[in-house]
Amino acid sequence: MENRTLRIVLNKFIIYLFLLPLAIISFGASANAGLPMIMLAVPVYSISLLPIIAIEAIYLQKSLDLTKRLSVKTAFVSNLVSTIVGVPLTWVILVLIQMLTGGGAAYGVDTFVGKMLAVTWQAPWLIPYESDLHWMILFAGLFLLIPFYFVSWWSEFLVSVKMLADTGLSKIDIKVKVRNANLITYSLLAFWPIGWYVVGYVLK
Known part of the structure; x- marks a missing residue:
């Protein structure tokens, strides 16, 4: 079962490796570079991986009455899948949707609607409004946690069931x-865009 899970992870990771360069090259050209939010998300998820595994393992052990070994093993493998495959692949899909629906153009952030679109529709790859990036990263980061949360929940659920x-x-x-465990850890992950904004505001 573990070998099969590993094969599934590797197969999806290979697909991701093919799609990511395509998304970056194609969309980067139309968006004048901009800021791909995955560049901020990957370091954050990587640094947070071990604490997240520890928190979810403790929760799963208590709530499902598992042994410590099994809970750690389940949390480790499921979070590895969601971090290596789920989150990056979701970002690639969101970028492609953004690109194919015209989200590569700069429509301005002079209006409330423009600001909203810039950090929701265009959240995966932020348009380079340089003077506004400090607050855009905050709201785009919080917005992206929503699809990332659902993908993490379902991918970890499927792995955990096996x-x-x-x-x-x-x-x-x-x-x-698994949903509750992700609610806990994603609530904590919300501090990274908030922290980014605070640091940027102090250094401004």
């Missing part, structure tokens, strides 16, 4: 507990 197949736990119970 790894906990012999425990007799119901899929619904695992689904709910």
Whole structure:
């Protein structure tokens, strides 16, 4: 089962490696470089990976009555999948959607609607409004946590179901507990765009 999970991860990672350069090259040309938010997200997720695994392992152990070893193993593998495959692949898809729907153009941030579109529709790859990037990173980062959360929840749920197949736990119970674990860790991840904004404001 573990070998099969590893093969699935590697296959999806290979797809991601093919799609990412295409998205970066194509969209980068139409968006005048801009700021791909994955450049900020990947370091944050990488640094946060071990604390996230620890928090989710403790929660899963308590809520699902698992052994410490099994809870750590489940949290480790499932978070590895979501971090290496789920989040980057989701970003690539969001970039492609942004690019294909005309989100590569600079429509301005002079109006409320323009500001909203700049940090939602154009959140995956921010248009380079240099004087506004400090607040754009804050709101775009918070917005992107929403799709990243749902992808992390479902990818970790699918992995966890396979790894906990012999425990007799119901899929619904695992689904709910994995959701709750991600709610906890993603609430903590919300501090990174807030922290970025605060640091940028202080240094401004």
